Amino acid sequence: MNNRTEFKENCVIKQYRDRISFEKERMIYRSLPADGLVPVLQEEGKQTLILEKLPGQTFSAWLDSGPDAGDAAERLADWICRFEDTSFTVFGRYPVLEDLNPRNLIVTPDGIRGIDFEYWHFGTGEEALAVPCAMARTLHGGADIADCLEHRLFGAAVPRERIDAEAERIRQRRAAMADIRRSACIILAGGKASRMNGAAKGLLELGEYTFMDRILHTVQFFDRIRISANTHDYDALGYPVIPDAVQDCGPKGALYTALMDADTDHVFTVPCDTPLLKRDTIVRMYRMLDEHDAVILRTAGRIHPTIGIYRKRILPAVEKQIREKDYRMSSLLQEIQTAYCDTDDPVETMNINTPEDLERITKKHSI
Numbered sequence: 270m271n272n273r274t275e276f277k278e279n280c281v282i283k284q285y286r287d288r289i290s291f292e293k294e295r296m297i298y299r300s301l302p303a304d305g306l307v308p309v310l311q312e313e314g315k316q317t318l319i320l321e322k323l324p325g326q327t328f329s330a331w332l333d334s335g336p337d338a339g340d341a342a343e344r345l346a347d348w349i350c351r352f353e354d355t356s357f358t359v360f361g362r363y364p365v366l367e368d369l370n371p372r373n374l375i376v377t378p379d380g381i382r383g384i385d386f387e388y389w390h391f392g393t394g395e396e397a398l399a400v401p402c403a404m405a406r407t408l409h410g411g412a413d414i415a416d417c418l419e420h421r422l423f424g425a426a427v428p429r430e431r432i433d434a435e436a437e438r439i440r441q442r443r444a445a446m447a448d449i450r451r452s453a454c455i456i457l458a459g460g461k462a463s464r465m466n467g468a469a470k471g472l473l474e475l476g477e478y479t480f481m482d483r484i485l486h487t488v489q490f491f492d493r494i495r496i497s498a499n500t501h502d503y504d505a506l507g508y509p510v511i512p513d514a515v516q517d518c519g520p521k522g523a524l525y526t527a528l529m530d531a532d533t534d535h536v537f538t539v540p541c542d543t544p545l546l547k548r549d550t551i552v553r554m555y556r557m558l559d560e561h562d563a564v565i566l567r568t569a570g571r572i573h574p575t576i577g578i579y580r581k582r583i584l585p586a587v588e589k590q591i592r593e594k595d596y597r598m599s600s601l602l603q604e605i606q607t608a609y610c611d612t613d614d615p616v617e618t619m620n621i622n623t624p625e626d627l628e629r630i631t632k633k634h635s636i
Contacts, residue, residue: 297389
């Protein structure tokens with residue numbers, strides 16, 4: 270992972286590659302009371318948090334030691350209840366954990382503490398309870414824990430269908446993670462941005478964050494992240510910047526360079542001007558990979574070739590088409606074995622090409 274947690278003899282050091290992860294977790298550590306829910310925040314620096322040292326072992330390791338299911342459920346339920354009771358709200362909205370990894374919960378002599386909160390969003394109280402209960406259903410041998418947990422927390426307050434849906438989402442994400450970690454992610458930032466008056470589009474701001482801030486946060490679950498650009502505008506972000514090996518070929522030239530550079534079987538591409546792509550959509554795309562050469566995102570019948578997974582084995586086909594001066598991505602997709610992943614949210618694939626586009630999306634979505 271690009272965001273790292275390091276256990277030292279007397280502290281825990283969390284380092285963040287992207288600004289959003291850092292600021293979201295810092296909000297949690299600053300806002301939740303130091304009552305055993307999270308480690309005490311001792312110090313912070315540039316995208317770094319230093320926490321107190323935690324005695325104990327991870328919740329997943331503790332489960333492997335074979336504790337009583339009822340005891341495990343009670344401990345987990347106690348932590349969730351205290352988290353929900355003390356967590357901050359904004360206009361009645363709760364911080365909803367998007368996934369709760371048992372490897373990031375530490376079982377200490379005083380109970381459970383959490384050390385990973387970089388993926389969350391504001392939502393309803395029902396959401397906030399549904400996710401951890403769903404997580405319990407995804408644990409190995411966790412059915413008994415889940416039953417105890419759900420009974421202890423709310424009985425029928427959250428519909429079982431909601432819990433099952435969240436559990437399936439978490440299962441799909443975890444199943445796809447092996448392929449995601451074996452991939453390289455290439456953020457395409459090489460366009461001339463003439464309709465943005467030549468500005469580096471990835472550095473334009475949408476709300477309080479730049480396009481690139483938002484994309485980097487979304488793709489942090491990739492171990493290898495590269496930026497495809499032909500300028501030095503993105504050097505300060507701290508990620509490798511790769512210029513096109515063949516100039517003036519558009520997205521196909523960037524894909525060719527990415528496939529040549531990759532030491533992985535496949536690469537994921539995303540343009541810098543689609544900053545609202547969702548992490549769960551990427552997961553769904555990887556669930557469709559199978560033996561296909563590519564998986565491309567599609568909205569209302571319109572395909573988006575720059576948001577896709579491409580296998581390295583198609584490199585000869587890309588090279589041949591570039592040599593023939595065929596720079597159309599559609600030609601490539603017709604030649605290789607391509608699958609399409611549909612999203613019903615057009616905002617995810619909206620290209621922000623002009624100042625008017627930027628103003629419109631900011632007003633419409635209150636970003």
